[in-house]
Amino acid sequence: MALLVYKFGGTSVGSAERIKAVADKVKKAHDMGDQIVVVLSAMSGETNRLIALAKQMQAQPTEREMDVLISTGEQVTVALLTMALHDLGCEASSYTGAQVKILTDSSFTKARIRKIDDAKLRKDLDAGKVVVVAGFQGVDELGNITTLGRGGSDTTAVAIAAALKADECHIYTDVDGVYTTDPRVEPKARRLDHITFEEMLEMASLGSKVLQIRSVEFAGKYNVALRVLSSFKEGNGTLITYEDTQMESALISGIAFNRDEAKLTITGVPDLPGVAFKILGPIADANIEVDMIVQNIADDATTDFTFTVDRKDYQRALALLEQTCADLGARKVTGDNTIVKVSIVGVGMRSHAGIASTMFKTLAEEGINIRMIATSEIKISVVVDEKYLELAVRALHAAFELDKISA
Amino acid sequence: MALLVYKFGGTSVGSAERIKAVADKVKKAHDMGDQIVVVLSAMSGETNRLIALAKQMQAQPTEREMDVLISTGEQVTVALLTMALHDLGCEASSYTGAQVKILTDSSFTKARIRKIDDAKLRKDLDAGKVVVVAGFQGVDELGNITTLGRGGSDTTAVAIAAALKADECHIYTDVDGVYTTDPRVEPKARRLDHITFEEMLEMASLGSKVLQIRSVEFAGKYNVALRVLSSFKEGNGTLITYEDTQMESALISGIAFNRDEAKLTITGVPDLPGVAFKILGPIADANIEVDMIVQNIADDATTDFTFTVDRKDYQRALALLEQTCADLGARKVTGDNTIVKVSIVGVGMRSHAGIASTMFKTLAEEGINIRMIATSEIKISVVVDEKYLELAVRALHAAFELDKISA
16 A cells, blocks of 8 residues: 555646546545545646736736635636545545645745645545645745745645655656657657656756656655656656666666757957856846856967857847947857757766767767757756757667667 | 725626726725725626536535635635735735634535634724625634535625624625615616615515525624615615614515415315414425415314415425325315515504505505415515516505605
């Protein structure tokens, strides 16, 4: 008998039929003897409908009231699923975040969970009931309703799993697991049985949008075993744990990429202390997020400085950088918003040499010019022209034998 | 400066535009210096939409979960109105029933209010804020969400007015007050400035569906001054108070009628003790509500017994009565489902003689045959053929000079 937390997103509960399908799945697991806590999002489209209503009231709706409004979305789905479970003869009770109680700080629309009271949940589980909890929401110390912001239902599920010391937290989505790379780019991509939190974080931050980064971080922090599965297909999905449980780990686990990159370079900057801050300060002040940063000494007393930003911020960043160039007396600014980032990710890198050179050799053999390189302990990212994205992903996928990974 | 509770029903908050109109009205009253608590229903249609979803889950949805589900309707409107008030620069906060807290018993879908904690409301009012409360809902001692059943938002408003000792509780509806009779039947019908609780109860129970009986009873019990007004038209509406505040009260306040009546008679019943129970027992067991009851000694040792029921129950009641007739050895059963009830209502009856005779004389002069009579302290009801309804109402309206009532 396992204690499992199941989380279903908006698409999985997007209609009466789908809610009933979720009830079937939960009932089956419960019948097998597992203790189940279900965490739900709002029906897909519902949150947007409510936000549209709010904007008719107030251009910038008050955040406290926004949370009162949008938290109704999950309250509706937990009641409906519980009814569907009762209809199948499965004992169950629904709880809002406030009822549980999921105590958060008072940062409306982006609250952080402080503490979860597990008393009601444990009591129901011990009585053999399924517990159905509204995701995405909590309550502050004054009794105000709060919501957790983007990906909040995943966070609720992980936090409850941590509080209950659940065996696994299952995140049901519209994909059936984490893949070695995007199957739309490389049809030979394989589903991974297992991946570590660190790898998952790197994959997620690179655009593999299976899970919200915040919930993966949270799961890692509290050592909650996460499993990503499909709501619609049978299968074991991908298990994400803190430790690498494989005896012999693969060199790399996957290839991630991000199409939304743009690159800016300022050259001939007088190389003085604090130059990085002078260049990036105005960018940060404009709320533009910088991704990769590379600095080279170009010659004598000047330096070249290159960084990437999201493409939507490219024009603003370029204008700011032109100003900085004039202020610092640098030579010139160049930019390119037709580049992409391709990364190989894997904890195997730690213990194996030669991964980087295999990557660079593979790309060179395909005639792909590397424009920028950045590395972390378990990731190597390169920037290449966007026209090479598919070629690069497929070549690396083959070179690291990801199509042969054990399923 | 008055402390007022405003209640707006589903039609009054049925769209973004209407919610904004409510915000305007509240803002104006608040600007005049009044302290305002607003109680809201769900947007019209929303509760039905949610119930339809529930029925797709479970033919007979679990009542606890039904309350979790449908209480979201009011939670949405309180958040939206509060945003609209903020948009007008009016300080306000929303509260669900649980947040207030409106403590009820645990009778899901038809809970009764036990106690209202006025701390949060008073604090906000003292700080100059408008308080916006979700109607129709509360919370039980275990923290379960409950709803109050039909007319629940009116009840919430009255209960909050009682708890806060508000000066008046304003019920905004789609009519602009209580009329001397239905203006669709008698165009000369006049809006009453004032009516007593007892009169209002008699009017309401007789089919003047301006207010739910339960909220009128509740207001009477706690001596809360109720005012019925239109959400859409300006005006002072009708004030309903416990005492008759007029120096010189009108003889009668209004003429109510009910088209949904049917009459059944059993004649030649051997007149023995317990006969009324033997006749009405099977009717009550079948959950058929009996309205008027008249018993006459017909001759020697037998009695005639007549009563009215709702027309929808007529056929069932008739069949039951035929069986009783056979069991008791009575003569025969007759029935008529083309009758109506017309009533005059007024506290003035208590101190004035001759009201009944004026009524009977008026009807006789119009050639209207009275089929049945029943009286209470402040009401006289007659049953007549349905074809005479309009004639009877207009004749009585003129006879008691209701068209001349002081406005």
